[in-house]
Amino acid sequence: MASTSVSPAKMTYRFLGNSGLLVSKLAVGSWMYREDAYTADAWYKMMTTAFKRGVNFFDNAEIYGNGLAEENMGGAIKKGIEEGVWSREDLVVTTKFFVGYKGFTESGPNDQGLSRKHIVEGARASLRRMQLDYVDVVFCHRPEPYTPIEETVRAMNYVINQGWAFYWGTSEWLASDIREACEIADRLGLIRPIVEQSQYNIFTRDKVEFEYLDLYKKYKLGLTTFSPLAYGTLTGKYTAGKPDGSRFTKPAFATRAMEPTYDERVVLADKLKPIAVELGCSLPQLVTAWCVSNEHVSTVLVGASRPEQLEENLKAIDFVDKITPEVKAKIDAIYSVVPTVPEMNPLAFLRKRHLCNCQKAVCITTPGSPSLHSPICFQSHKLLRPPPSTMASTTAAKMTHRFLGNSGLLVSKLSLGSWMFPSEKNTVDAWYAMMKIAFKHGVNFFDTAENYALGRADELMGGAIKKGIEEGAWCREDLVVSAKLFSGCKGFDTGTPNSQGLSRKHMIEGTQASLQRLGLEYVDVIFCHHPEPYTPIEESVRAMNYVIEKGWAFYWGTSNWSAADIAEACEIADRLGLIRPIVEQSQYNLFARNRVEFEFIDLYKKYKLGLTTWSPLAFGTLTGKYSAEIPDGSRFSVDAVRNGAFSRGFEQNVETADKLKPIAEELGCSLAQMAIAWCVSNEHVSTVVVGASRPAQLEENLKAIDFVSKLTPEVKAKIDAIVNFVPTLPQADHLQLLRSRHL
Structure with missing residues (x-):
């Protein structure tokens, strides 16, 4: 298929940082408002205009137009290929992840940010919208202090290894x-970011001209710069006022933080006009050419609302040679830059709202910022085309979130577990009802395991997830789904030698089987459900990393492991350059505290270990329902529980629970709600896994979140006086020798 010439006389190219990728010195960006009425045909006209002038670099982002910009560009690319204007190889296409496509404040906890979950899910979603198999460069659109940089580096390399992108970069990073x-x-033998995308214009120079100087020398960092016209203030069109339809007539833009102020910039722009006249160009062409003249800038992103405007802006390339040192000196005499102390980009704290109860706006403050920058409020706007998942609120009024250990994954402080007996007659519809109740209360974490009801729990949860997606209750990105491997799905005593345990064989086969039962391509977190002395820990660490690299999970953790074994797993991962376990799932309640409050203390400090804890009601004894007798249908009416390892101290626990009831009454809640709230109040606990057999029971348990703030030190002291917990030596997990029967 023939394509038109891609190199007019005046367009030249630069390598994108320390890579072999050539990009045109001018590029086209697709930033747009969500209400802008652009179409794929309109974007096709813009792209062909640019392409015929030698532009090969086209930039996008998931947030632009709430995903519509990606759809338009993808449609335009497809049309250009069909009409023989270009081939895919002629184009350098980029996109960016961070804000999500739903909007600044409409997005849920994990469809924003730089977690592995969002980067992988965001990449897939962007490619679907663009109808492309790959983009050339993916950017982290903003920095994020909540997600470890190593997690982001690994995730971006995963995207490259999957063939979804060739290179990666950063945007607005320090x-x-x-x-x-x-x-x-370098330490992990992975691919570095080769490019940074920063704002750069005559008014904004700090990063490009000062902060990044060492990076050019050490890493040959490339730059794609945006806003050469300083959001239009360097066009000169604001001299007499704000024209209708211009950016500064829009409410979301009029309050944008800028330094110096809007009025000062307009005055300074007018003073630059005589220099443009001397060079025989327009003011926009002068300031765009000025950006291109910086040898560190690989490409300058220009935008336009009309093809004619784009034509004029692209003519700036004709004047780059005229930006001599003398011309630059004249410009600097009008606006002389004084470097400032680098500051974190305000949007870096976008997900902070999920850690507190501020839902209507994101108010971000940065230490030491001038009042012009702080606070910045991104008000919630109605989406042009709301995604199906917005039909149900992803964040109830009282639910807040915590990061899962040393990761960028946000989980609700309460979560729903799917533990059930094989004999229980649950259905997909019943589980869908339970999950929907939890989700409407702000729960996003749903836990299962291969042995729950001999695999039936996986099937029920998977069916419920699918139904929720089909009915628009949620999308996959809204949910954090976890699975656990160890016991197999055939029963504790009936599993074959290798259908249980932590061998590489079972880790891989078990993961594939769980995903098949769930009907999912991946889970978010996968756990080693119990320790096993027979399998070397290194084998399990390598196997779990294989599962992650295959894309079957984003993170891994342990469950019921000793502190010593977790520490060894972390040390092995560090030695081999692999991903550590980020979370441990342990029993934790008023009667079972050893691991969470004593044994794991050093792990919180050294590895920032996260916790998902189970049995906050101590197998129901902290509900108070066993005071008189064991009710029919309760857990302790089942022989396997009543005669099992968890029955120790049953009578004493029931007696103690009765003594705790007056404290719950003082707080205005049930004993069960107080016991759950007590678990949540431990700052080391990322999420507390609750269960229920009926929707009404689940509703009551989830109301525990309302009482967490009432668990003051004084209340906890009263509880401790009754429970009188005494730490004991670490004990071996009761299932770790499960496979000994085969020996």
């Missing part, structure tokens, strides 16, 4: 963070 990302990549 030099120190870019340097750390490069050092991590």
Whole structure:
């Protein structure tokens, strides 16, 4: 298929950082408002205009137009290929992840940010919208202090290894963070970020001209810069006022933080006009050419609302040679830059709202910022085309979230577990009803395991997830789904030698089987459900990393492991350059505290270990329902529980629970709600897994979140006086020798 010439006389190219990728010195960006009425045909006209002038670099982002910009560009690319204007190889296409496509405040806890979950899910979603198999470059659109940089580096390399992108870069990052990302990549033998996308214009120079100087020398960092016209203030069109339809007539833009102020910029722009007249060009062409003249800038992103405007902006390339040192000196005499102390980009704290109860706006403050920058409020706007998942609120009024250990994954403080007996007659519809109740209360974490009801729990949860997606209750990105491997799905005593345990064989086969039962391509977190002395820990660490690299899970953790074994797993992972376990799932309640409150203390400090805890009601004894007798249908009416390992101290626990009831009454809640709230109040606990057999029971348990703030030190002291917990020596997990029967 023939294509038109891609190199007019005046367009030249630069390599994108320390890579072999050539990009045109001018590029086209697709930033748009969600209400802008662009179409794929309109974008096709813009792209052909640019392409015929030698532009090969076309930039996008998931947030632009709430995903519509990606759809338009993808449609335009497809049309250009069909009409023989270009081939895919002629184009350098980029996109960016961070804000999500739903909007600044409409997005849920994990469809924003730089977690592995969002980067992988975001990449898939962007490619679907663009109808492409790959983009050339993917960017982390903003920095994020909540997600470890190593997690982001690994995730971006995963995207490249999957063939979804060729290169990766950063956008609006501090030099120190870019340097750390490069050092991590070098240490792990991974691909560095090759490019940074920053704002650069006559008014905004700090990062490009000062902060990044060492990065150009050490890493040959490339730059794609945006806003050469300083959001239009360098066009000169604001001299007499704000024209209708211009950016500064829009409410979301009029309050944008800028330094110096809007009025000052307009005055300074007018003073630059005589220089443009001397060069025989327009003011926009002068300031765009000025950006291109910086040898560190690989490409300058220009935008336009009309093809004619784009034509004029692209003519700036004709005047780059005229930006001599003398011309630059004249410009600097009008606006002389004084470097400032680097600051974290305000949007870096976008997900902070999920850690507190501020739902209507994101108010971000940065230490030491001038009042012009702080606070910045991104007000919630109705989406042009709301995604199906917005039909159900992803964040109930009282539910807040915590990060899962040393990761960028946010989980609700309460979560729903699917533990059930094989004899229980649950259905997909019943589980869908339970999950929907939890989700409407703000729960996003749903836990299962291969042995729950001999695999039936996986099937029920998978069916419920599918139904929720079909009915628009949620999308997959809204949910954090976890699975656990160890016991197999055939029963504790009936499993074959290798259908249980932590061998590489069972880890891989068990994961595939769980995903098949769930009907999912991946889970978010996968756990080693119990320790096993027979399998070397290194084998399990390598196997779990294989599962992650295959894309079957984003993170891994342990369950019921000793502190010593978790520490060894972390040390092995560090030695081999692999991903550590980020979370442990342990029993934790008023009667079972050893591991969470004593044994794991050093792990919180050294590895920032996260916790998902189970049995907050101590197998029901902290509900108070066993005071008189064991009710029919309760857990302790089942022989396997009543005669099992968890029955120790049953009578004493029931007696103690009765003594705790007056404290719950003082707080205005049930004993069960107080016991659950007590677990949540431990700052080391990422999420407390609750269960229920009926929707009404689940509703009551989830109301525990309302009472967490009432668990004051004084209340806890009263509880401790009654429970009188005494730590004991670490004990071996009761299932770790499960496979000994085969020996």
